[in-house]
Amino acid sequence: MKQVWLIGGTQESASIAEKLVANSWPCVVTVTTQSAIALYPDSDLITVKVGALSREEMERLIETKNIDRIVDASHPYAVEISESAIALSQQFHLPYLRYERPQVTEPDNQQVITLDSFKTLINGDYLTQQRVLLTVGYKALPQFQSWHEQATLFARILPSVLSVEKALAAGFTQKQLIALRPPVSYQLEKALCEQWEISLIVSKASGKAGGEDTKKAVAKALNIPLILIRRPEVVYPQKTDKLENVVNFCHE
Incomplete structure (x- = not known):
């Protein structure tokens, strides 16, 4: 069965996981801390893997879990994770989508x-x-x-x-x-x-x-x-700040 690799650990990634479950789409979620597991719904469609992954471990995850596409919803400052995921998407010819938190703009705040x-x-x-x-x-x-x-x-x-x-x-x-x-x-x-x-x-x-x-x-x-x-500059192949676009991406 094809699965989505959801790079998580954030509240937004938990919302994405919930939407994927609601649409009967299986996913593997990777997080770095044990406490992050509690963010995700308890479902047979979700596998949560805890711990920082090396490049070799990421490659093995893609191969053994039959990963079909990558959704990167990691923290905005987790640059190394995003860059590794982008490189792997190119290596394995997998679709990649970055979910980016919307920026907060308040031009009148002089503080x-x-x-x-x-x-x-x-x-x-x-x-x-x-x-x-x-x-x-x-x-x-x-x-x-x-x-x-x-x-x-x-x-x-x-x-x-x-x-x-x-x-x-x-x-x-x-x-x-x-x-x-x-x-x-x-x-x-x-x-x-x-x-x-x-x-x-x-x-x-x-x-x-x-x-x-x-x-x-x-x-x-x-x-x-x-x-x-300011957030680090990363050149993402494609990105969105809308959760519904992530669901549509997984169904493409």
């Missing part, structure tokens, strides 16, 4: 500063003497290690052992961390900023699903800057 990369942020003077809330994921935290003496850094991370361990290794103390699973409400995000007396928020431009609109609203309410790191 927002958009930068092209973490490198630009780290090498600039944006963080000096600021009380900074980082909502950028644990993988980015080591890049801020050199700033612990020049700024007061706090981080909101996922409630996982790995996230906490990586944050502590990056120089954050327990008092500088809070572990919460998104979505985080406006009230909670605002209260957290007030509790820590945050003067600057740093986040990724990860769309509404990533809480970008909430952070913009909090920054505006507290009259503090929000720095957004």
Whole structure:
């Protein structure tokens, strides 16, 4: 039986899986964390595979699971996964579709500063003497290690052992961390900023699903800057921001 390879781990990928099940389309979902399994419907049509895959493991998955097409609904900043999936789609001559979260646009919000990369942020003077809330994921935290003496850094991370361990290794103390699973409400995000007396928020431009609109609203309410790191540039063969287009793609 032909199957869709759904590269998941996001809430949007869970919505895609639900739609595929509703249309009786079998799929193999790959996620990197055990906790992500709970996102997906309990169905005989879905197989969820947990753990980071090497290129060889991806090739084996395509061959052994009779993959017919690839739907890439990974996180907007999971560049390596997307690039590997694109290369494999070309290698095996499989149709590929990227589901991309819609961008959040608020041109009137003067609190927002958009930068092209973490490198630009780290090498600039944006963080000096600021009380900074980082909502950028644990993988980015080591890049801020050199700033612990020049700024007061706090981080909101996922409630996982790995996230906490990586944050502590990056120089954050327990008092500088809070572990919460998104979505985080406006009230909670605002209260957290007030509790820590945050003067600057740093986040990724990860769309509404990533809480970008909430952070913009909090920054505006507290009259503090929000720095957004722009999404990486990836050349996708084809992409969409509409779930119905993904279903149509699977039925082509």
